[in-house]
Amino acid sequence: MRFQMLLLSMLALSNILIAAYFSLENRRLEDILHREHSLYADTITRYWKLQDDNMRLNNSYREVAEANRRLEAVLNYTLDVVRSIPYNYTLMPSMEFMNRFLFAYTEEMRGFVLNLTGGWDGSENDFRSDLYRIYTGWRSIFVYAPAPYGFKLPLINIGSWSYAYTPYYHDEYLREVSSCEIVWVPIYGASLSFRYRQGGCWDFAVVLVSLYYAYYDIAGRSLPTAYISIGAEGVEEFSHACVLVKLEGDMVAILDWEPITVSDGMLEFLPFDLARQLHGRYWWGWSIFYKGFMMGRPYRSGFFESNEEFYRWLVEELN
């Protein structure tokens, strides 16, 4: 009887213990399972994201690589063109070339100047009369007629630059340049205009400035000399070019188709206001204004908004 009671008690206790032990153990295992699942879920999410990133990165890479292939084709074409040039050459931005070439004089021009002047004897009068002789010499052989402008140089024209952003990192890259061609562009400059000996006021003035530079190099003395473009108030279609030589301050000599300031076979330097009046008188009494300038050594150019601005430039900057 007692034994049976004891057995019953043990069985009941064992039942409780089994249930309690396994409940705790299984709960612990469930926690572990949950943790393991979280780790897995986290890793697989990162994996999927990385997979997606790789796909987009791969697309980005392919796009840039494809763009590079297109750009290489353009570059190879350009190099082939450049390699096929049959003479020794240098590559120069067209503006830089103009800056170097516009007022450059040739040996022929130097000889022309030397022949006209015989060089400088060191006196002020000879310097001024030489400047006048150069003007008259050039004016006597120059013909006012359309210039042929037959000489052209090849220009590498690479156009339509198209940029894009990569899909992944959003980096900007050059996607395409859709046109690359060699364009032959006409070349303008004093040496060509001198050789043609004909042209418009532009050609006449540019060559005269260049001849003066040649003379300054021969004489070893120079005066600030510039190509000047002019207009006239109330005469909108009038646009012309002349040459201005500065002595000092605002003392200037102006050379148009005719010399505006000359006396006794020499250039005469007059105060600017007076020279401007004489210049206006030469142009049928028009009120002349000075629009812009170009000069070499080093090349400079600019435009003026008003006569006051021109005057300030003349006195302070023209050196």
Add this chain to the structure above:
Amino acid sequence: MGGLRFFMDINRPRLLTSLSILLLASNILTFTYFYLDNVRLREAIEGERSRYGEAVESYRRELDIYTVLNRSYYEALEMNRRLEELLMYFRGKLIVPYNYTVILEDEAP
């Protein structure tokens, strides 16, 4: 009370035996149920660990691909910049004879 005593008196040995058998069966069932659940959980944990290991392995492989792709991408981008620089260098350039003054003199009409 009289009725209960009568029952206990008459059936006590059988009742105790029946209860013992019941409790024993309950013990076995409880153990079996929890044990099976325990085994299921352990297997699930093993399965999850295995999946986690595979995911980690896949992630590492993808990371290697990412590293290679990333390097290639930046190399391509760098190449793109160099090509752009070169094309910019050639853009708008005149091909000028080296001694252009002399050549222009010779060739001008």
